[in-house]
Amino acid sequence: MSAPPIDVNAVIPPTMGALMLSMVFSSVMYGVTVLQTYQYYDGYWEDPAYMKVFVAALWVLDTAQLVTVIHSNWWYLIANYANVAALNIVPVSLAIEVGFTISIGVLVQSFFAYRVWYTSGRQFIIPLTIVCLTLATFSLGIFYAVTGQRNPVVEEIAKITWATVASLSCSMAADFLITGSLVYYLHRHRSGLRRTDKLINVLIVYTVNTGLLTSIAAMCTIILSKTLVGTQWQVIPYFLVSKFYVNSTLATLNAREKLRNMPAGMSTNGAQLELSTRPDGGSTTMVHKRNRNNHQESEIKFATVTESMADTKVLDTTIDMTSEA
Known part of the structure; x- marks a missing residue:
């Protein structure tokens, strides 16, 4: 007895449709990355060499991450066109994409851990906790990528979904700790001077928005992977996690001169x-x-x-x- 025909319309949109949309959104965010990278080197060439190397590393990793996304689309939609059986295989480019994403996370969260250390007056407990969570995120991500490629079948990879959920959970915990500690320490730096307090309010908004974007993307990835089993909708927010990390860091670096020259403002009551x-x-x-x-x-x-x-x-x-x- 022959197998029942596969309903292509029911299979392709939640798998290849999701992957294609993730490529579109990732490409848009990558354009923002390129713009912000140019603005950084154009306006902050006097920064120390290690900071310029750090920004270059983020750009290279972000570029490589987009390349893996494009390759995965090519592998499914071009190289294996009309081959429905290929939907059960996970190409190596997606495993490499996980490696690039968690590498970006390590760099960015380490940067913000240093910022917490610096802003707190060089206290070590919270920054070390953030670094430990970041390393746990990286280790779990590497385990998921390597183990998944040993037998790159969707059904087998689904058995180790717990690893990616744990990795994203550690990443969210690090983001919450970074955001909470930075808001606390920035608030402590209030001096009563109008210009300084206004600047700190802006920095607090920057900090909250940074942690909020990455945490929402990670949370959506976890929810979609658990509720829409057998689909690829979770890759859309997951591929954006690294983009949010890179752009939030570049936005923080590029905003320094603007914030430094921020006027104190003026009252409108005539007094x-x-x-x-x-x-x-x-x-x-x-x-x-x-x-x-x-x-x-x-x-x-x-x-x-x-x-x-x-x-x-x-x-x-x-x-x-x-x-x-």
């Missing part, structure tokens, strides 16, 4: 106008407007040198981590 601190380290100018007998009077005051120095020190601590404080 006070505050100008930003001069880039050369000069004093902050304050213009106070007061009404006396229905006549407006202006009074110009200058912030003390101590206040300006304190403001600069806090900015160096919270923004620029490319050199020792």
Whole structure:
């Protein structure tokens, strides 16, 4: 008795359709990576050599990750066109993609662990915990990729899905720890100076958004892999995890000059106008407007040198981590 015919329309969209969409979204995010990498080297060529090597490594790994995604699409849709049996095989390029993704995660989370260490005043407990979680993520990811390629059949790889779930869970835990500790330490750096406090508020938003994007992508991957068994929809958020890591790091590095030159702002109630601190380290100018007998009077005051120095020190601590404080 011959086997029942396969409903191609029911098989292709949740497998190859998902893989193709993941390539499209990954390509869009890679374009953002290229732009941010160019902006970094164009605006921060004075950074230390190790920081430039770090950014170059992220770009190379992100490029290689996209190449593996493109190759997997080629393998399924071109090399094995009309070969439905190929859907039961996982090509080696997808295993290599896992390696590139977790390698990017190691670099980025180590970078943010260093940032936690720097911002906390060189305390080791939390950064070491983050590094341990990152290494656990990497080890579990390598185990999943290597074991899966020993017998690259979908049914066999499904038996070790626990490894990728555990790896993503460790990654999420590290992201939550990075976000929570950075928000806490940034909040502690509030000095009461308007410019500094405004800057710290922006940095907190950056930090929360960074951890939020990667955590949501990892959580969606876990949920889809457990609820839509036998499909490939989970690869869409998973392929974006590395893109979010790279772009959040580059955005943090590229925002330094903009944040450093951020004006303190000015009030709109007519009582006070505050100008930003001069880039050369000069004093902050304050213009106070007061009404006396229905006549407006202006009074110009200058912030003390101590206040300006304190403001600069806090900015160096919270923004620029490319050199020792």
